[in-house]
Amino acid sequence: MQMTSFLQDKQLTIALSGEIDHHGARSVLRMIADKIDQYMPVLCILDFKGVTFMDSSGIAIVIHTYRRMCELQGTLRLKRVPPQPMKVLLAAGMDRIISIEGREPVHEM
C-alpha cells in the first residue's frame, strides 16, 4: 500500500493504491490520520483509483476517517472507486453515510 497526498484550498486529496487488507490497514489508517491532523482540511477526498483489492479492513479505515472529518466539521468523499472495493463498500452500506463515486467509465475493457 502506497499513498500520496496533496492539499489545495483546504481540500486534502489522498490517493491510495495497492491492496487494503488487515495486514496493511494499521499503517494506512495512521498515514491518513496524520495527514488530516497536519492539514485540518474542510474536505478530505480519498482517491481509490489505484486500489486493486479491499476487504472489511478498509471499511474500518473509511469509518474512522469519516468520524475524524465529522469532528472537524468537514466532509469526506470517496472517488474513482474500482468495482471490487465498490462492492465491498456497498455491501457494508457505506453509501448511506458518505458520498462515493465510481471510476470514470472511460477505457473500460
Next chain:
Amino acid sequence: MKCENQMTLEFPSKSVNEAFARSAVACFAAQLDPTLEELGDIKTAVSEAVTNCIVHGYPDSIGKITIRCRIMENQTLDIVIRDKGCGIADVAQARTPMFTTGGEERSGMGFTIMESFMHELKVTSQPGRGTTVHMKRRIMKRGGKA
C-alpha cells in the same frame, strides 16, 4: 455432489499470509473460468474468513489455519476455512451486521460481506476448540469464449 478437483492449504496465522491465501484460492478457482467480478467476490470472502482466524481466532498467538477448496459438479466452488483458536460462543450474534469484538480497527461487517458475496455460508464453532467457515459459490457458465 461429486468432487472434481481439490486442494488443501495450511499456513500459520501471520497477517502476511492473507494476500497469499486469497490469491491461492483465486488461482485454483480460475479453472472454472470465472469473471473478474466472481474472482473478486471469492477473494474478498476468503480474505474475510482468513483475517478472522488471524485477528479473532488466535488473538495472542500464532496458530494453524487450513483451507480446503473443492470444485464440485455444477461449477460450484466449495471452500472450508478452519482455525483451532478461541472459537465463538454465540455464532448468531457474531453474524449480526456491525457486531464486533475487535475494537476500532474492525467494523463487524466480515460475515455480512461473506454472506452477500457467496451463495452459501455456514459457520460452526466451539469455544476453546476453534471455528469452521464453510462457503459455496456457483460460477456461471459462460458460453462462447473468445
